[in-house]
Amino acid sequence: MSREIGKVLGTADAQPLDFWVAVPADEVVQLDDVVLVRRELKNGVTVTLYGMVDMLVARHEGARLESDVFLASDGVLPLTHAVKAHVTVTRVEPEVFVPPLPGQPVLLAQGEDRSKALFFDAMTRKFPLGLSRDGEPVYGNFEFLDGSRGAHVNISGISGVATKTTYATFLLYGIFHGGLLGAEAGNTHALIFNVKGEDLLFLDKTNTSMPEAEREKYAKLGLTPGAFEDVAIYAPVRAGQIEMIPDTGTRQQGVDAFCWTVSQFCKERLLRFLFTEADDEQSQIGSLVERIEARLANEDVRGIDNFETLADMICDRLQEWAGNFTSGTQAAFERRLRTAVSRVGHLIQGRVEDESRHTINWRRGQVTVIDIHNLNDRAKRFVIGVVLKRMFEDKEKAGTRHPLAFVVLDELNKYAPREGRSPIKDVILDMAERGRSLGVILIGAEQTASQIERRVVANSSFRVVGRLDLAEAQAHEYAFLPAPSRARAGILKPGSVIVSQPEIPVPVLVQFPFPSWATRPGEAPPLVAKAGKPVFPKF
């Protein structure tokens, strides 16, 4: 049953899309409460306005001067408390846009009313976004994620709060383990780049540190806590070793080392991904790289057994291949290629035994984690660029949206910065713009959305904000957040995010449960974990 929490206020304008509610001083109303008010029209139609509390104000009524509060607390001046709540309307049913009338009772929406207020009733396919402040589930409309009406998620938030990647993996967990995908579950894939720490290398292990109480939260969301089921983990091959050992610190078992062969490098035209500085397009190097790629694709490189030799070969024939490019461009090309040898060289090897095992196959598991945290920036860009291009091409060839492929990529500001162009940015932009029709869903994250290519952010149906720097929160990219939400973004605790989705005109603050999959070795089952404290991994 819906309970009355106040009445529509008459001293402020009540409008069809927002109004104020006078709340009795002893009633507890908090931000994010979902409310409704009904207005009966003359023609017998009852209009229900659903909304969410996004501002709360308490004042002394009858006080004229600031110091009146002291007189009131001294028991000299009688003053009364007045509390008012601002409601932003989320939905009007039926769509007759009339203001609620002052004095009309405002009810706390619960159960079915709450679902209606937040459009859950109209979502034929929905995935869990988390729990609202009052512990009730909040869902996202899957149609806005799977490409039918929209796609992509963009997550912003300062680093070190363990919120962005944890939330991205939570979303994937909900999608994969919530029974949403049905028969397609087996063919749906997710590709996760592990760019920092080794947090994501334990997705397939249950989290022994998860407090018991979290189970209830998962249950509320219709999920069973556990680990990701079908996980493939790749890490770069360790440099300077003959054996193909993955270059990871905390986990070796079940991790495959990845690299490319010189032949793959040439045939698949991967050279450009070594030249990914954002300003390259300004210079002539981009065109020179393409020209050399074309030459390499037709070259017989079977005799070349490492990348350094390949680079030597390219440099030797540069004059011949470069044609009209100036000597300055050639020199710049050579310089960068030489740098790449030391940074990326070990990822491109001459001969590899069991080649398929060391080639990244994003379809091998339901979730494929590619660890690149140990690589330097240039090598990170190379791996991301090559893998995404490959995936995108595979999906293009398949020609259908389903089954979906999810890509989780943190530090988007490095790969799709606002200024300049680069091959990797092209791939990400392509994914943002055409991924929707190809079924490639980008779950991108960054510290500051203001530094990301606008189109990448603009194409995301779901905008998620974790804790933000307050100056950043004022940037235009967060215009979807009303002023109070921006202020709240500055004080969000780990485990809380503000989510905006197309159907709901108000961003909703949600809390997501403690991860039920391990995020570090200590949380994985074989080792004895410390008694679970309800803190997030990085704390």
Next chain:
Amino acid sequence: MKLRLDPWPADYEPAIETDGQPASGASIDPAVEQAEWRSLPAPCLAPLRCEFVDGVRRVEARVLAEAGTRWVHGLFGSMAVGTVTVRDGRAAFGAVNVERLLILGGGEPQSWQVRGVPVAFSGAVCDENHPHVVMAELQSRMQQQEAAFAEEAAARGGCVFVDGLSYRATGHREVVGVIKRILEPYVDEERFALVPRLQPQERTPLFSITDGVYPRFSAFLRLAVPRPIDHPLAGVVRIEIGAAVGLERARALADSAAAALPRFASTTARDPRAPQNLLPVGALEAEMKRRLGDPVLIRRAIERELHEQRDR
């Protein structure tokens, strides 16, 4: 001649109306409490429970009723009476009673329901057909209700302060009337000279007043120190206590008033009639005016109702 300011705004009646000469023919005994006429400091008292009672009234519209060939004067009036209770260091509004009357200077009482706004005027008739008398009737009814409220408050215990002269209708209860304006000195010139010299939390000795109303005790006390440009009597109020309570009790009540009232004195920033219009009273007046409703809305509703009646 040195000029001094009466600090109240000129829209109000003057705070000091006396020229120092006795105005009424009341019989005064200045030695009723003690022979020696000097300022009496209030004893240190623990904060006590006290209640303030006040009323407001408003004429919504003056009317003239046709009664055959003659005209009957009348008015639509609203009045409210309420209390503020100070207890355990907290001041809070108590009950506020709103009443609306259609008072006529003759004929039968008529009740009036105004449509559109939830306002009903109950009928009343006064003995004389004159606009001032009709007005006085409204005032008198408000004072009677103030007195009733004060009596109820006195029955609850504590010290009850009633604004203005309404305490006079309360009879014998332990109620202190607080008179904001100084209308006459009551005591002789020599004794009255003490009044301007009073300090906050000091009072004059009680003096008795015997006139046509009923015997009562009275004293002057100071609420606040005036500015050097203000008249030295600014910030002085007079209290009255019915003689029926007995001298001892009256003395105790006067001490309580002298001790307590300066604490509730208002400042010019908060109230134009500072310091005499006490803070709880000022707040209560504002609250009661709010409860009376919007005067424009009520007047328009009355006008609309008259229009409709004329058409019928």
